Amino acid sequence: MRSTDDFLIFFHLIEQGSFSKAADLVGLTKSVVSKRITRLEQELGVQLIYRTTRKLTLTEAGEVFFSHAREVYYSVQNAEQAMSGLGESLTGTIRISVPTISGELILPKAIAEFSAKYPDIHIDMDLDNRFVDIVAEGFDLAIRTGALPDSSFIARRLVDAHWVICGAPDYFARCGIPKAPSELIQHNCLAYSYQETGAQEWLFKGADKPCTVKVNGNFTTNNASALRRAALFGQGLVYVPKVLVAEDLKAGTLIEVLQEQVAKCLGIYAIYPYTRHQPIKVKLFIEHLYQCYQKHLEKF
Structure with a gap:
């Protein structure tokens, strides 16, 4: 495994634009830094920089190596900050x-x-x-x-959230179980308005790409808990994140349908500046x- 020092020296060399400035930062002499870069190029079998008396220019291979060197530098910085932060007062x-x-x-x-x-x-x-x-x-x-x-x-991805279509047993006893997305036009589809595809546009797998089916129903809300309760009361079908109804599905108070055709899956992220x-x-x-x-x- 290549030494982290190779990445850090190369990063500072490109960031500073000169061997002397990079040498000062890493605590080595200018000649040692030059020899380390030459050895690095020999070991990799590619030229990383064009050297002139006025400036350093990255080659195509150098651009690639520099992107990785930058990641190594920030990883080291983050690790050091995390360790120093352990002494912070957690208040x-x-x-x-x-x-x-x-x-x-x-x-x-x-x-x-x-x-x-x-x-x-x-x-x-x-x-x-x-x-x-x-x-x-x-x-x-x-x-x-x-x-x-x-x-x-x-963005830190926390989990992928799959969506499901489900209804109460007594609803299916009255109205039957849909076997295909096209049959949803015969059902009372309760709509969750807080979704980017629209309250009445339900997403399904298609032959080549996902497609939507326009549904209709007698209840629309932007509150997921209210929508779940309506489904439990047997009012109609809902298309919601599985996590909302996971316990209901497990208990059998709601039953999932069209499981293989439903296409909606969204990442849940922690977002921070x-x-x-x-x-x-x-x-x-x-x-x-x-x-x-x-x-x-x-x-x-």
């Missing part, structure tokens, strides 16, 4: 913005377990289905589902959330 507040489903299901237990470990950290959780401006509104992180349009934030000095308490909290979601994979 204060973590502000988190969370969509309703997450806030009502997995997170309460996760937060309770975290608070048992770190009782002096206060968790301030705001339940809101809108995409908040994390920085402007002073949040440390947000839980988000699906597409992530803003690349200026770091990029910072080289992220508080250790936030890092610990995000890692704790990941472990909690992973322990409940069967519900997703």
Whole structure:
């Protein structure tokens, strides 16, 4: 395995643009740095930089190696910051913005377990289905589902959430069980309005690509818990994240249908602003959330 020093020396050389400046940073002489780069090129069998008296220019191979060297540098930096952060006082507040489903299901237990470990950290959780401006509104992180349009934030994937179509046994006794997505037009399909495809557009697997089926029903809501209750009362079918109804499916109070045809699956992420000095308490909290979601994979 190649020494981390090779990556770090190369990173500083390109960042500083000269052998002398890089040598000062890494604590070596200019000649030693030059010899290390020459040896690196010989061992790799490629030229990494073009040397002139005025500047250093990366070759195509050099661009590739530099991208990896940069990752190594930031990994080392993050590791050092994490270790130094262990001496921080684990107190204060973590502000988190969370969509309703997450806030009502997995997170309460996760937060309770975290608070048992770190009782002096206060968790301030705001339940809101809108995409908040994390920085402007002073949040440390947000839980988000699906597409992530803003690349200026770091995203930690917590879990993939599969969606299901289900209804109560007495509903199926009255109205029958749909065998194909096209049969849904004959059913009362209750709509969850908080989804990007639209309340009445249900997503299914197609021959070549996913397709939508337009459904109709006599109830629409942006509250997932209300939608679940309507399904339990036998009002109609719902298309919702499996985690919302996992216990109901297990108990048999709701029954899943069209299992092989349903196509919707969305990632759930912890989103936070990029910072080289992220508080250790936030890092610990995000890692704790990941472990909690992973322990409940069967519900997703």
